Amino acid sequence: MFKPFQTVAVLGAGVMGSQIAAHLANVGLTVHLLDIASPTGSKNDLVESAWKKALKLSPPILFTEKVARRITLGNFDEHLDRLRQADWIIEAVVEDLQIKQQLMECLESIIQPETIVSTNTSGIPIRWIAKGRSESFRKRFLGTHFFNPPRYLKLLELIPTQDTDAAVLDRVKWFGERYLGKGIVIAKDTPNFIANRIGIFVTLLGVKAWAEQGYSIEEIDTLTGTLIGRPKSATFRTADLVGLDTLIAVADHLYQAVPNDEHREIFQIPDVLRKMVANGMLGAKTKQGFYKKQQRQILSINPKTFAYEAAQPLNLGELDAIAALPLRDRIRALYASSGRAGDFFRQTTLEMLNYSAHRVPEIADDPQDIDLAMRWGFGWDMGPFELWDVLGVETVLADMQAAEMSVPAWVKQSFYPSVTAEEEKAVWKNAEAALLEMGDGVLLYEFRSKGNTLSNKVLEGFAAALSILETSDYKGLVIGNKSDHFSGGANLAEMGMIAQSGDWNAIATLISNFQELLQRIHYFPKPIVAAIQGRVLGGGCELVMACPKIVAAAETYIGLVEVGVGLIPGAGGLMRMASRAAERAATETPSHVLPFLRTAFETIAIARVSSSAVEAQALGFLPYDARILISGEHRLEVAKAEVLHLDRIGYVPPPQNNSIFVLGQAGRAALEQIAYVYEQGGFASAYDRYLASRLAFVLTGGELTAPALVSEDYLLQLERESFVPLLRQEKTQARMMHLLKTKKPLRN
Template structure:
């Protein structure tokens, strides 16, 4: 391209399910977007597209990062608004998968596109070269396929498919835009039916259906066998078909049947009778309320194809097979699967064998290298490992020998032998297709390195494949809980090692050490996890564990003794807390000891939060995925947060009967004071209170800004693999600007007793109306007490330590209640909240 490819404005042609959601993702990324549809037959010509935009606001999962983004989509019709295409740099066609309709549309719009505009078809399987043939010659270099996966906001994969005339520079520019601006993982696919991901993924589903019938396994049992137990999504096979839409699946299968007549597996490209019956009767899966599965009341029923009836889902994986699948060593796991006589084991070996066989035969025709095939399946279907990765980890040569033996014995789905390159890579040092230098490309018979496009320099640590080793920089220090490291520059990085990156005393100790170390030897500090989530917050599991005693505990001490303990520990030192605990009787002492430990941990947590806030160097939280509770408090106390759009951030402690005590309540009280209207912080505080008391979770980074978990200056990016690069850049920018820590506020105006009373009056009404329980009322009252600065005169001025002390006290008082302990225990056991 003669000029840099900058997308100032985009257009999507077609307001169906995919077209509307692609438009939604474009406006999520801050790109002005036109959405075209046929005019309504009567009334407002824009009615059809307006209906599609309105539907975006109600869909789950939400296509829009925040609801208001729907207003940024400009409706348009082909009859009235084609002139508006002249301002568009990118036009994505997403109408029905019919060649004649697409051809007709291209002819209509071609003259309205400016001479640098890119036209792309969001086809899932039609030939890009056939589509290109009907486009004016001058436009053909700027035309390609661009296959988004559903739902476009959440699915990482986009397949980019060139035609024979596509300009290489156009493809490179478009790929760079898709990676950074839309946050996608790009795979260059060849122009073959269904491209890479759907070709392999749908074959895998067809092979699974074939072997399910062969081994006589029920649909629900197959889903249990082919889901998380083998590193695939919980939706597994048949539930995935329901989610995608059985009509969509049937269409993809039909495309393979029509376009792959010479394929050795062509006989299996058929729509099963039971599936065709469901489609014919409108049972299309989740979107119609019934498909392979149907919810009847609270129970899930599954189709029995033998009787065409729905029966309760009740089949279970054999205990021995489940134990076998949980073996960590993939070589041992596959050996056991191959050798075991149980039908469930033989089924699992068969679906892997035929998938490996299929991928080996078709790799050269559909992809440039094995990496592209594996990443397409990981990113498009949500597998933990791609087919070749699984094969390589299980022992390339051994598995290849088993496949060849089954082909010779007539057990495989196709008779064609494995290609010669399988033996070639088996003779390599790595014995597989993925190495540190690159992944095997059968056409060139070489190991092909990753793309060298400049955009990928922003991905400091790309998704690792089996056979690749990633070294996360040079270690500064490491403990059992975290590691501090760097990549050779002046930015220190801290990564947690705890499960789900929860925060315990060891993490807090490590954080204190890391901040101090960074202040002495680095210019900035970034908190970044090598994989999501950012942090699920404080680890309170030990706080609710009852200590075991050989003898029955002594009778409980009188309530007054326990209450006295609670009062004694308010703001006390660690030694004073422990001394107070010793004064109680045995039963209360057990719980008091736990509370004492938690009190010390909370005080430590607050110290770390404050150290983050007032560090002598800039601190940056690099957030991807969940940042809950204490994780959110670390984000709120960092100088800057850099978050991916798909970051889910919130102070959710109220959901387990607690309140934020790592500085979260203090922080909202401080922000309310800074925004006080005529000296009154309450207009802001009541909003912050609702956010905390209702344990509201932001379901996008944009929503986190609306809820004030994120600050206006915090940065939102689209691509998770660019997170560390941008976070380091932000940290260094703060340092280069002559960073100084913020001044500590000496006086924070609070809402006091008047604010507490106002909030409590609302809580009383909710309690009397049956909207909240008595314990919810208690929790809300404690939160109000802390955020309003305690029972003091409205307009009083306090400091941060005053608010932090209120946090600690209220947290321990709630933790001491039986109902909060029950809530925590229930959530830890089930992952769900308890309303008591």
């Protein structure tokens, strides 16, 4: 057990330094962010300007705006004395060895003898930076290479030197995993460490196929993106985001730094790429690189004319059948396919696997560390050696031999020996949901519908799960799944089909049953815990709000987004938001309740989705006793432990809430005035304003002329009575159809 860090200093407020500081503040640390003093004006002008720029980044770097209060800005001329308070100092200044060494010399004369110092460099050997420092300093020094953006990318490469104390490395690893939610990989002090060494190689394979082999940008991005389990930014969109000048600088550095690399020539940049940079085509930062957006059209550069042109039809054969397969089958099918698509994938995959094999033990002792680095740092679903196993070790070796590729002697068998594991026992299941045993008397209800939507089969499964739980010895239930996103909400396709048929009674029954189900969950006599992550939208949000206990990944994006499809929440979401607004107020007087109700109203009216679980608490979607995990990968286990804890102490469901304070007609008028201002300001359409009026109607208690106490059933009835008439509206149906066809909202 190690002592956690409490105060951290980040030196350098550039793109990475500011974001590292933000993530440290997100997890509750006191952070000092320092940079060089401004030569004119206030000495803090440079650091303040850099921090303001960082706060405008999208996606946001802070869980909530209040997190910024944990960060104190300063400069090297006036505030280095603050470093005496720091438990950990992270250097993220300009990539200049002399500057870094001078800074380390300065630090050694200031900091406490137990303070740990690390560098976030990605291109300079770690050992060089601490050269000349005392043995005590070198023992407390290492590389901590965060990946951009550090809030969202899981990988943290730790790079010890020969002098780094093992206990120091272990403490940073422990803290990084437990407090920062990072996936830790121990890398060797080699050029660009693990992930970037492999990543730049793979990127340049794509660039050279474009420059030399006649594949188009769109073809290569199709074959290196989601089709093979990698981010949709694929090769060229990723390169544009990184910056083509940065790509060239990294490749040039690597070419000089790895003279014994058997694949060294890959780092020789094609002339066409250098010409692009010379012409100011740097990528996203100059709004033109491999891609350029022009009048809502995405164009790509022609390597012969340097003109930006519309994409030509892909010449890759029929990929639809392959794309429909599960990932592992998709990989095998693409590797085995004939034609240009298969040729490209086979060749680049063989080269990538061969290169990765040659990097063991140079950059990492364990091939699994390379896999983890690529998954956590680059968002790959499978690392190189996992991919190799899927294709078959012997198959790949034979193909490498046929291609006259040298293979390291250590590669002989499967990298991941198969382990027979018992599948979780299914107590009940249908085509889109399952009730599983987690062990120790706890059940897991898992939806498996497309997008984890709350389809009819999922809702039927909920009813079955609760009946089984109620009539058995099981202790409680976890609601969750292992996918990236908890739930996309109601199944609009199913609801749209019923609406098209005109069976409004069926819709009314569906809404009533959904409300009853969520009320049953809320007041169930055994503990039910929701384990959530990623997107939690619409009906999924209402489901979570109904659960008495919640475990949430910090990266949870939750919201009542029904207005986007021309509806209002109809399964208790408005009832619970009205209740929480009144509960959060100091007293049950209109002037105290209205500010909280106004926040709820505006949040729902603009279909706002939280940018984190922490913000979801402030918006009222999550209670303040929700358990928030910086790393959500253990959410199901934590939720199970929560069920067992509640059972052990004698779980008692929440008391019936039959006295919700609502504001009546005056409150409704105040909320409708807000909607009017939104419309007049051009921020909302006339139909948006109409939908907002229906929200206000329910949130304030309907036709009540004065503030009053009402029951949950009263507000649920208002929800039902408002929902079905909206679904009958042509503009609502148009919004639903547009979202289903384009996956984009229509604000008609």
